[in-house]
Amino acid sequence: MSLLLATDFAPDALERWAAQVRESLPDLQVHTRRDPAHDAGIEFAFVANPAPGVLRDLPRLRFVQSMWAGVDKLLRDPTLPDEVPLARMVDPAMNRAMAETALWAVLNLHRRFFDYLDQQRAKQWQPLPQRRANEVNVAVLGLGEMGRTTALRLAANGYRVSGWSRSGTPIARVDVHARDAGLPQVLAQAEIVINLLPLTARTHSLFNAKTFAQMRRGAHFVNLARGHHVVEKDLLAALDSGQLGHAVLDVFHTEPLPADHVFWSHPKVTVLPHAAAQTDLRSATAIAVANINAVRAGYTPAHLVDRAQGY
Ligand code: NAP
């Protein structure tokens, strides 16, 4: 019985992780690459941004654990076996990291610290008006593991928080709106809009000329989810026209962001290298191992992906 680690990790990082997995699952053989000599015995896979096709033709594969929270790229791989259950990573440590990144972005935008950075470069000494957190409405789109943790963190820091999800499940201290009909109101009332939606057929290109126009003039946009949620040329037009004030972008159509991309040097864009919430292998491996043990004991693993919904 064996387990495949399929990742884009550098070889030394992969070996360190394999050692950790072997220690946690001592009775499984752990392989770090496909090989005809052992492929027939692979029953489990842990995947982290794997190359498309890596899970093809594994006749005994019975469970796949994504080490990433978002599974959009995996689901786009036509060779991903339909019948094999797929779980995504849900890790409180990762949720907290995401909430920290969102809070950092919101504090910078609300207190205008990005403007002070520009002023420093220009050797300009100019205190700007200071507003209170409870005067700032922040919208969190997507209120799942990451979005809910983020919304609660922002509320705890005094912000007025609204949110949007499919179900509209209530969250204390958050003004929750639901379904397509709820989106325009959430966009219209927010000064800062944070995207924490999964990338699905329904959310692809959701941030476009129409939705940017529904935001308040000068609103700020923070994308911590996936690049393809955004129509990049529409975002640039909204920034250049002043419809949007500033964009904090962690995710892009092409990653790494190409050296000649306009976002790198755009004065109203802050770029992060897809680092808003990285998988923490210490806690994530324990979560993945618990899921393998559940499957082996005949239980349903946690956080299975609903393939019809795409998340
Ligand atoms: P999640 O728990 O599955 O939550 C998804 C949320 O989005 C849910 O609230 C869901 O509504 C809502 N939603 C889905 N489709 C919708 C639609 N069509 N309209 C309105 N709401 C919709 O996901 P998560 O763990 O919070 O992760 C969210 C995303 O963050 C991931 O998919 C990934 O793309 C991104 N991410 C980025 C990084 C990074 O470093 N940049 C790291 C981790 C994750 P319901 O509550 O009604 O189901």
Ligand code: GLV
């Ligand atoms: C990272 O983007 C993830 O989905 O975990």
